[in-house]
Amino acid sequence: MSRLETIISELSSISNNPRKAMEDYKKETGKGSVGVMPYYAPEEIIHAAGFLPVGIWGGQKSISKARAYLPPFACSIMQSVMEMQLEGVYDDLEAVLFPVPCDTLKCLSQKWKGTSPVIVFTHPQNRKLEAANKFLAEEYRLVREKLQTILNVKITDEALNQSIETYNENRKAMREFTDLAANYPQIIDPKKRHAIIKARFFMEKSKHTAMVKELNSELKSLPVEAFTGKKVVLTGIMAEPNEVLDILKDNGFAVVADDLAQESRLFRNDVPSGTDPLYRLAKWWQEFDGCSLATDAKKSRGPMMMDMVKGSKADAVVVCMMKFCDPEEFDYPIYYRQFEEAGIKSLFIEIDLETTSFEQTKTRVQSFSEML
């Protein structure tokens, strides 16, 4: 196995087995893990405490126990997170950080069924005002206080600023990776691309950065080969389960860029420079754009995606619509119209973590491939 293959295989294995990653971290450092719910929580505060931030993104799962607590019209990702809470999957976490940028998360933040303490905070939505930064920095100050108490550690400004640098370094490496991956679709297929990115959620970030940097330089040393398939940009919350990505691959699609909440939206902006780390983290949210969960009366998401399509020379956009995610559903008619006006083709597929039958997705992707 080449070094490149080894790195890809290691990262894929981590992304498929968060529990082992948590156990390994405990063995190495003696410290536990803190869960991070979607979307856009300041993981850096957990990192600065020396604990492992672990992303909670549900999983492919049939829903039974959660039915008693959530009606069927709750989004697929939260159905699966609720199911896993009830199964005790998250009970080894020291705490769970819980942002509430949508109505579903507001409710879910009040009904955690696991045993870990939950730390809730609210992102401001009138984001371009300076007052929003102040508000969010204050929310983060309380998050830090609560974490300090629960984890029994002091989180200094200095440690936090260092963690921000560590995360920015990772973001930079990730941006380089997604750019490179677009040139090597024969090596980085959609599933591998996703796994390499997802491993971020279960690794101490500097370790992940080191591996991704190595991967990047391995990739760069290889010749770029002509790609005969079609290039697409993914948009939405996430593009799971893996079957969806396999269908894309089997139909000759390469993912050349993404606008997914689980992927590039997390690292397309760095945390800005400054001295007060909590203010810096708050400012990240102000500068962030193009996500259904970050209010934007100018709706820059469509134009941003169109730039992405242009920049990555993509043939089309694949809309990965999280089932019952109303923020994403509200964005769709607007950017769909903008795509139509600009002559950008798009394919709508539904993301349902519960499903085990992918025939419909297969058919849609196949016919879309023929159409392009």
Next chain:
Amino acid sequence: MTDTTNMSAKELLGFYQEELYEEARRAKKEGKLVCWSASVAPSEFCVAMDVAMIYPETHAAGIGARKGALDVLEVADEKGYNLDTCSYARVNLGYMELLKQEALTGKTPEKLEKSPAARIPLPDFVITCNNICNTLLKWYENLAVELNIPCIIIDVPFNHTMPIPQYAKDYIAEQFKEAITQLEEICGRKFDYDKFLKVQEQTQRSVAQWNRIASLSGHKPSPLNGFDLFNYMALIVCARSKDYAEITFKKFADELEENLNKGIFAFKGNEQKRVTWEGIAVWPHLGHTFKGLKNLGDIMTGSAYPGLWNLSYTPGDMSSMAESYTRIYINTCLDNKVKVLSDVISGGKCDGVIYHQNRSCKLMSFLNVETADMLQKENHLPYVSFDGDQTDPRNFSPAQFDTRIQALDEMMKQNKEGVSNE
């Protein structure tokens, strides 16, 4: 001007509702500004600047109640709005689309022509506030971009911890200042702070009369049926910053008090059991839900929903105003939500609770299981839930509703007879 002195509360309600729509249409004709507003967004700023207001949620509810929702829902559907999203939003975005088509082509689309709701003009700008849901942010983003108009946002962050911290009130008060700056720009003139204070005082007088009505359901038997509040709600939404609301609510409260003194009660015959209704009304099936309860001898004397507009604050104090707009029970943690509902149930001397699992409203549905459980532990009252929707008539099954309320009625009867439900 129409003489309103001898009008009954019901007549005043109809008169002022129509008057508000007429004012907006007139404003548009005269080239004055029209604003579309979220139902619990602060109305004080725009009213102080003489902007004509339209409230799409109330308008959508009206379309639903007049059985006109399906036509406009279809338009939203064609635009790519998923059936899973809020039906108020879809009705309004569909309706907006028809108005837009009319403005662009000069021809009135057939669906707009035959819509049973009041005709409303397109807005020059919109104002939204997320104290009752974040959907109102997404919906208004879309209105603003589709019509290429300014959007004033008042963001009231979810209160995960009570009491409300000062830094949250400061953030909201800062947005009030920003809203004023935006309004000055939109209107092209300085903000009228003197009028603003008067409008705040007016709002307080309207709210006081509104609360006076709501408190009357505490009498047993009750002179007020909670379903009446669903109807009168139109004015606390659309006219709380004008005297229209105060005049109408005062009249209604006076009438109810007079009835109470005369021994005339809301339930003709004898009210047997009293229920709390948690959630928004099922507008397209309002009659069915009302009659269903009535036929069982049940009256609704508790609802937290109209209490959303209990916006009491100190005029002149922006921090106090900020608090009143953010403390709305569905914008607070579960413990506080339960506390508010508990007061509603005991205030209405209720024997049971009905929870509306509203397909359109995730925020008012996803905590119902926990809320019901906590409340029952506290008050031992029976409860049921049913599946419905505020304006999409397809998401409500009359048969299921009937079965559920019959079960509730049965449990309430047993409770009254001293048989335990546990």
